[in-house]
Amino acid sequence: MKLATFNVNGIKTRLPQLLAWLEKEAPDIVCLQELKALDGAFPQAELLAAGYSAIWKGQRSWNGVAILSKGAPPLEIRRELPGDPSDEQSRYIEAAVDGIIVAGLYLPNGNPRPGPKFDYKLDWFKRLHVHAQSLFDSGHPVVLAGDFNVIPTDLDVYNPKSWQKDALIQPEVRSAYEELLAQGWLDSLRHTHPEERIYTFWDYFRQHWQRNAGLRIDHILLNAELAPRLKSAGVHSWVRGEEHASDHAPVWVELGAARKAPVRKKPKAA
Template structure:
């Protein structure tokens, strides 16, 4: 059984103790992190390796940043950054093969305030994701798109839509982009597991929203047809949100019963291989070393 998780850490250095506690207790095989808010040199690779994980990361000072962790192995990087806009300097997409699966870790732009240039950038980035995701969907290999999509798909995914109607996360254009992505044939794993329940992944820091369970579902794991039939379970590690100095997100995860492929097989699913090599050359992957068991 393979466990894959996504977690908007909201500052990897300041919330490192919570991250390490979660890795030790829940032991995901693959963990996608967003909002590192740290440049590459500040990524806590030594502590993560000591916890039993290899990692690749794409950092950015003060904002954004994504990482993929793999238990007991080094992820094989296949892409960093979405194709389609060479002038986009935001660290929002990272992709790797690990444990026989191809994983795309993403942090979609928030888009607030809207209307305005930030919302325009959100929609433009979403269009690039939709275009690239079609290639991943049709690759023939098991693929997971995991991350903070900054989209509340429906009114059933938020505690009170009325107070958020002007927010970029609920705009019709944002929701339409998400629907178009799903229409390619991706399975929204958490909603598939809980079709009739309100389940949240994010609670902001205002007005005791965590204490009142006034949440939103914006962290998603999407499975292509080669992965979806193997879904066994999905959930949210709510206890992490209750830790001191917690992120406003909780880790969201799936388990799949998938016959493991060699990492090289999953890596072949990726188009645009030369670009991935070029990106990897800019930020060399950490040297492999023997990782101790995380449980």
């Protein structure tokens, strides 16, 4: 099974690029972020024609999340992150897909800081900690996937000094990500590429893509039930080089089959 996350940066604008990627790489499960579209504008028919069922929660501007799957449709669990009923931003969606709980998220950017947007980012992270712990402890295989808007370490940015004032690299944000991992989640891309400068985002400005001046801010985290199934992980960086591309590239993991519980034989009758 191949699972991927992709900040598509406008699903209407980049639908041709999304469909081309789905056709070439054929992931089984996909988490999308930054739909930038209301629910009625989601391209359900086009995705169905490409072989993907979907659930989604749209929103105007910078938000909107979705989960796609080949074959059986995702079974929706929730469409918001628990903990704040007043939060109307579309940043979280959760479903059961092929025996896995899939949580797709788009964590707030937090800029400019200091200010209310940075405070919202940290508050959202606290809510994520609480819910992620319940998911981790559920006993089910769980994946947290999406655009976390976190640069975890200096290895995950082309030049830390250039980003030292940005919300994505602040000590409080890095600490919040480390606290999440401390629950037991496996950062699949970093686990697979422990010493590699591997990026998932390249800004549109100053030739960042052409210079490979990137960031690693899109992550796929696996809980203890799912981590043993990890076979490989990577970035489909070719997508970023396409015409009218998103500033993100898809991150993917390949998972092995779930182990079947041994069948216990009934004792023979005396």
